Amino acid sequence: GDSVTQMEGPVTLSEEAFLTINCTYTATGYPSLFWYVQYPGEGLQLLLKATKADDKGSNKGFEATYRKETTSFHLEKGSVQVSDSAVYFCAALLEGQNFVFGPGTRLSVLP
């Protein structure tokens, strides 16, 4: 069935380190892909999205590129900050208009 897989957390980094959180999807057709972020005690916020192959979504220094050939949408940031500590969810909007969420990856950034 359709699914979204993310690298397991928690991920712990030092401030200014490089971040990669892997995300791959299994779906028929070409879903739109999203990264959401959930800060402690809050709901989910859209971080970035890409709607077709080779699109790059970017926001707040985060980037992710829609790779059709590897069915991936890995999240990257060149230099993380303590304020980036949160749970990150990869999601796919399937052609049947259903959203599928990954399990979430908890990121902790230490000063």
Added chain:
Amino acid sequence: SAVISQKPSRDICQRGTSLTIQCQVDSQVTMMFWYRQQPGQSLTLIATANQGSEATYESGFVIDKFPISRPNLTFSTLTVSNMSPEDSSIYLCSSIRGRGETQYFGPGTRLLVL
């Protein structure tokens, strides 16, 4: 983007009681959803709230336990009925403005059942 508010933001309830959560969107939207997020877990879709008709429930969720209303295009309620400690979760409302568009989330309602 859509701005979504939820009330209450959190509550502590006794076993066997019911709680109704309200969700308000700042503009008319096509679809509204209710999710549950158990501690440390990802989101699980409870149901799609349909305007003017019965909600569409996902496997494992039933109307008697989670009755949902959606009287118009901007408002929905979710009731958690006959609560038990296993219902302690974050309940999130979300909406999609149109087909193929981004899903936006409310801030969530944090429920603790004693």
